[in-house]
Amino acid sequence: MRKDSEDDEDVVTSTGTGTSTSELTHTPVRPFVVLGPQVGFRVKCEVTAGSESASCTGFAGENAKSVDFSGTAGAGLGFKVGKEELSLQARYNMGFTKVLSSSDSKNRVFSVLAGFSF
16 A cells, blocks of 8 residues: 555555456467458459450350459468568458359359568
């Protein structure tokens, strides 16, 4: 117990025994989860088979959509490298939009990513 003022008022101070935020941010490995919506925009669409190629507009009577709405879920690990962080993650992307006008085809993507934040 310590006295904070001259009028003899007692003030009790204590520190907790839990893990502080600064201790959590200095751990060498940090797991994380990725979950949320995604919007994809068609930049270019071209189909090539052997020496023949065609654009996706009107290819075999199909019209490819220019916007794709999907959901993404994944997980990864962040590794401290000095003050920076190296991250490795895996994601699965499930499309909600039919990408071709005459079929029920939707995008499904599994990806592995590596990143470096500074």
